[in-house]
Amino acid sequence: MLSRSANNLFWLTRYMERAEYVARLIETAIRLTSMSKSVQAGMNEWHSILEASGCEESYYEKHEKVSARAVIDHLLRDRSNPSSVLSCFETARHNGRTERTSLSNDIWEAVNQTWHEARQLTDKDFTSDGVRGVLDWTKNRSLLFRGAVSSTMLRNEAYWFARLGLFLERADNTARILDVKYHTLLPSPDEVGGGLDYVQWTAILRSVSAARAYHRIYHRELKPWLIAELLILRPEMPRSLMACMNEMIYLLDLLGRELGHEGECSRLAGQLHSKLRYGRIDDIIQQGLHEFLTDFIDDSVVLGNEISQQYLT
Amino acid sequence: MRIRVTHKTIYRYDTPIDFSFQAIRLTPQPFIGQRVLSWRVREEDEGVLPNYMDGFQNVVSLLTLLREHEEAQVTAEGVVDVSDQKGIINGAPEPLPILYFLRQSPRTAISDALKSLASAVDGTDPVLQLHDLMNCIHKQVRYDTQATHVQTTATQALEAGAGVCQDHAHIFIACARALGFPSRYVSGYLLSSEPGREETFEASHAWAESYIERVGWVGFDPANQVCPTDQYIRTAVALDYDGAAPVRGVWRGKAEESLAVTVSVQQTGADQ
Amino acid sequence: MGGEVACRPHYRQILEWLNETPTDLLEAKRREAEILFRRIGITFAVYGEGGDPERLIPFDIIPRVISAAEWAFLSKGLEQRVRALNAFTWDVYHEQEIIKAGHIPPELVLHNESFCAEMQNLNVPGRIYNHISGIDLVRVGENDFYVLEDNCRVPSGVSYMLEDREVMMRLFPDLFSMHDIAPIAQYPEILLETLHSIAPRPSVADPTVVLLTPGAFNSAYYEHCFLADEMGIELVEGPDLFVDHNVVYMRTTRGAKRVDVIYRRIDDAFIDPLTFRADSVLGVPGLMGAYRSGNVAIANAVGAGIADDKSIYIYVPEMVRFYLGEEPILKNVPTFNCDDADDRAYVLEHVDELVVKEARGSGGYGMLVGPKATKDQCEEFKKRIVKTPGEYIAQPTLALSTVPTFVDSGVAPRHVDLRPFILQGADGIKIAPGGLTRVALREGSLVVNSSQGGGTKDTWVLVSR
Incomplete structure (x- = not known):
């Protein structure tokens, strides 16, 4: 297929995934601020989700101070922010429109309908009452889209590139949210077991819809290192780095065989994969969780570039 | 006269780019009075460039660079034997009907000022008329490399009263067409009158050709007020500069392109 | 249908069907068609004008019908014209014999x-x-077609021809079983x-x-x-x-x-x-x-x-x-070249009956529709023609035929044109039986452009039995 088409599909799924992630981040922040008594702590939440969304820079270009209202607006509907939910939907729709021919009607209608509905949203939908509705809608649209992708797309390279984008984005998102919150996962004698931490941990788990999964897997109270393990190393957890890398390895392998050339991106993915496959959470924490996560984020950017070099340009 | 030409163009981009394409019209073709002994257009790393013939039967060399690069070096070089034909062109490829060259083009669009310059021309004989036109332009438009730029039209150059060979040629073509002579733009090389001196401007030269009934195509160089002699090598023709430009390029990426050009045109070999 | 409109035999079944079908059902079908088009996404993009950037071209649910005999005549004429246009293009880029x-x-x-x-x-x-050529035609009478314009660059509209048929087949399967219609899906x-x-x-x-x-x-x-x-x-x-x-x-x-x-x-x-x-x-x-x-x-x-x-x-x-070496089958609209003395004399004499156009203009700017113009406007154009005759051509207004069309007031006659698509390869010439019918939805209007209230219709070529 055309490199440009592969690139469009790769980014179509990335943007749809990112929209959901940003919506989940906002939800997390709303939950945390509503439970925290201190205003200062509340402001920190809004700042940290800006960081976790990678929209810090674009936010501070327009705003001096952090406020809940402004952050939500920036992340949800600011068209000048390419990672805002509505921008993601618009870009996804543009990519989808360009690739109409390789999409099923269900996928196209999921993307197109989302865009049409997004255009109908008014200021009323973005008030503090309305915002929850928009967040639920965002998650639903993204879920519907993924469902349409996995149940109606032919299993050929178009599908594989779409999946590749999805898992690269997802791995990056999970790593980012963990990195912003890594300090709450570090053993610190004063605070461990404190009420605030517990709330924070639950929020992290919820942001990647893993709260129940945790209990099913570990059958015990929340322990920060287990939360880190769940989201980094456990292959059964769909948003863990391990699970995403497993999918990517499989997809790159398939693409390499099908398209007749494996390159630097396969090697790099293999390296990342084995780090996780044979890693232990104790070692990771000992050697620095933050360092581990920033390395992973940097490596996944390089991996994205290599995939692009090899197939998408 | 035997002339050796070495024409180096270095393309530089201020930031690295992934793709660039250049169309290069720098290959002389044989006709009566111009014998090409050897010629090639090559890029430093790519070797001899592929080429094709355009609609005017000019040879167009194409440089395609699809890897990351900041620089490309193109050299056109060869040896040509030229003899004086009093500016008359015989035996050159003529794919297009003569009347085509009465057509206006963006660079040679007619204006009142050009019309009045044309109508002031003296002489009953076509040859004399065109010579007079050439002399008038030479007088009215002084040589000045600062007065015009590569996009200037005939009308603008005449108004400025100054320009380079390209502008002289455009003005001549516009006026000659207004007088009813099919005319065209010629690009090529000119042997400097001072041997051994490296020229960078007028060594790459441009002039005009007009069609005269019962005579044929005749060259006129208003910049130097002569008809081409055995010091002129002709490489490309077209309606105006745009079609005969020695280099035309496009590239993708946010880079600025700069060109460094050196041209050496020298007498050589047996006739020296 | 108004009683004043004469009906051609190949429209008989369509008219019976129209008489039997209540207007509100037709209206419902029209809305259904619009939803179908919207869902398939057949829109034409108009950016930078405000409003919905992706608009629908109105679709008329009553098909335009061409009889087998008429199509046989038409397709022969189209093939001839397209061959001549191609021969001309080859010639002008080679020896220029013409x-x-x-x-x-x-x-x-x-x-x-x-x-x-x-x-x-x-x-x-x-x-x-x-x-790929799109030849724009109008019909003025039995086997009487005029070519308005040839399109030899990048003619568009064939997707409407195909999708109009798809939508019609979905809306009115019974109507299709009543007729023997030449298929176009193979285009x-x-x-x-x-x-x-x-x-x-x-x-x-x-x-x-x-x-x-x-x-x-x-x-x-x-x-x-x-x-x-x-x-x-x-x-x-x-x-x-x-x-x-x-x-x-x-x-x-x-x-x-x-x-x-x-x-x-x-x-x-x-x-x-x-x-x-x-x-x-x-x-x-x-x-x-x-x-x-x-x-x-x-x-x-x-x-x-x-x-x-x-x-x-x-x-x-x-x-x-x-x-x-043949006589043209399809006619050109007679065109008077104002640069020619005889033509000019005729144009100046009959300006109130003619359409005067700029030879190089486009888009109806600088055009005079004689029968609808005031006396002053006619005089003004006469002056312009005398001053720069080379810039003007003139054509008679044609008595275009009309076809039944479903509009707000019910079924009424409207003017149409036809753009058939002719394919020419190294293996010969092929014509999809039909084409794009554009209809001027405004009463009395001759303008079929979608930008000026024009719509499209499915075009049926009947197969002779």
Whole structure:
């Protein structure tokens, strides 16, 4: 297929995934601020989700101070922010429109309908009452889209590139949210077991819809290192780095065989994969969780570039 | 006269780019009075460039660079034997009907000022008329490399009263067409009158050709007020500069392109 | 139907059906059609005008019917005209015999904006220039058609022809079973065959054909997607292609792939920034080198527009006689050239009966519709014609036939035109039975353009039993 088409599909799924992630981040922040008594702590939440969304820079270009209202607006509907939910939907729709021919009607209608509905949203939908509705809608649209992708797309390279984008984005998102919150996962004698931490941990788990999964897997109270393990190393957890890398390895392998050339991106993915496959959470924490996560984020950017070099340009 | 030409163009981009394409019209073709002994257009790393013939039967060399690069070096070089034909062109490829060259083009669009310059021309004989036109332009438009730029039209150059060979040629073509002579733009090389001196401007030269009934195509160089002699090598023709430009390029990426050009045109070999 | 309207026999069943069907059902079907079009996404993009950037072209649910006999006549005429236009284009880019023989003034061709010197002496694959032609026709009476305009560059609208049929079949299956209608769904397949037939490397069994689009912001983008999809070929944009050593390649996930045939839907001026407009980002640098080297075929050929130029139109009947030695089957609208003394005298005498147009103008600017103009306007135009006669042509107003159309007030007669699509490959000429019928939805209007209240209809060609 055309490199440009592969690139469009790769980014179509990335943007749809990112929209959901940003919506989940906002939800997390709303939950945390509503439970925290201190205003200062509340402001920190809004700042940290800006960081976790990678929209810090674009936010501070327009705003001096952090406020809940402004952050939500920036992340949800600011068209000048390419990672805002509505921008993601618009870009996804543009990519989808360009690739109409390789999409099923269900996928196209999921993307197109989302865009049409997004255009109908008014200021009323973005008030503090309305915002929850928009967040639920965002998650639903993204879920519907993924469902349409996995149940109606032919299993050929178009599908594989779409999946590749999805898992690269997802791995990056999970790593980012963990990195912003890594300090709450570090053993610190004063605070461990404190009420605030517990709330924070639950929020992290919820942001990647893993709260129940945790209990099913570990059958015990929340322990920060287990939360880190769940989201980094456990292959059964769909948003863990391990699970995403497993999918990517499989997809790159398939693409390499099908398209007749494996390159630097396969090697790099293999390296990342084995780090996780044979890693232990104790070692990771000992050697620095933050360092581990920033390395992973940097490596996944390089991996994205290599995939692009090899197939998408 | 035997002339050796070495024409180096270095393309530089201020930031690295992934793709660039250049169309290069720098290959002389044989006709009566111009014998090409050897010629090639090559890029430093790519070797001899592929080429094709355009609609005017000019040879167009194409440089395609699809890897990351900041620089490309193109050299056109060869040896040509030229003899004086009093500016008359015989035996050159003529794919297009003569009347085509009465057509206006963006660079040679007619204006009142050009019309009045044309109508002031003296002489009953076509040859004399065109010579007079050439002399008038030479007088009215002084040589000045600062007065015009590569996009200037005939009308603008005449108004400025100054320009380079390209502008002289455009003005001549516009006026000659207004007088009813099919005319065209010629690009090529000119042997400097001072041997051994490296020229960078007028060594790459441009002039005009007009069609005269019962005579044929005749060259006129208003910049130097002569008809081409055995010091002129002709490489490309077209309606105006745009079609005969020695280099035309496009590239993708946010880079600025700069060109460094050196041209050496020298007498050589047996006739020296 | 109003009783004053005479009805032709092949419309009989349609009219019976209309009489039996209650108006509110027709209205419901009309709305259903609109929903279908919206869902399929058949829109034409109009950016920068505010409002919905992706609009629907109104669709009329009453088909336009052409009898078998009439189609037989029409298709013969179309084939003849398209062959002549192609022969003309080959000739002007080679020996120019028609000019030498004095049948057409040389300046008209050589100084024409549409004459492309870059095509001179190029032996295009299969000697074909207008692979896809859209010929705009109007009918004024039995077997009496006039050609309004030839489209030899990038004629569009064929997706409407195909989708109108699809929607009609979904809405009125019974109506289809009552008639014997020639199918048109094979059009994309024939188009692909046509494009295959001009592939320059005969040794390659399965040549690579691509559709080159200016991109998603083009008003006909839907059609580009539709055709690429139906033919199963890649829809490419300029940057997807590159030229190396005079060969065209496309960038794919498997690496560079050689391209043999380009079905381009971008204008000549934008096709190669190294040859034409330097500011074009839609084209492919060096494409003309590959084309002139014989390594790629382009449909329609670059420079094909010389045959459909307004000022050349007058000479098409002459082309038919000159190249084919036949009498033209389809008529030109009689055109008076105000530069000609006799013609001018006639025009000045009859200005109130004629449509006067600028020879080089487009879009109805500077046009006089005599029967609808005031006396002052007529006088004004007479003065202009006398001053610069070369800039004007004049044509009689035609008594266009009308067909039944479903409008707000019910079923009423409306004016239509017809654009059939003629495919011409190295393997011959093929015509999809039908075409795009455009209808002027406003009462009395002769303007069928979608920008001015025009709509489309499904076009049925009946098969003789």
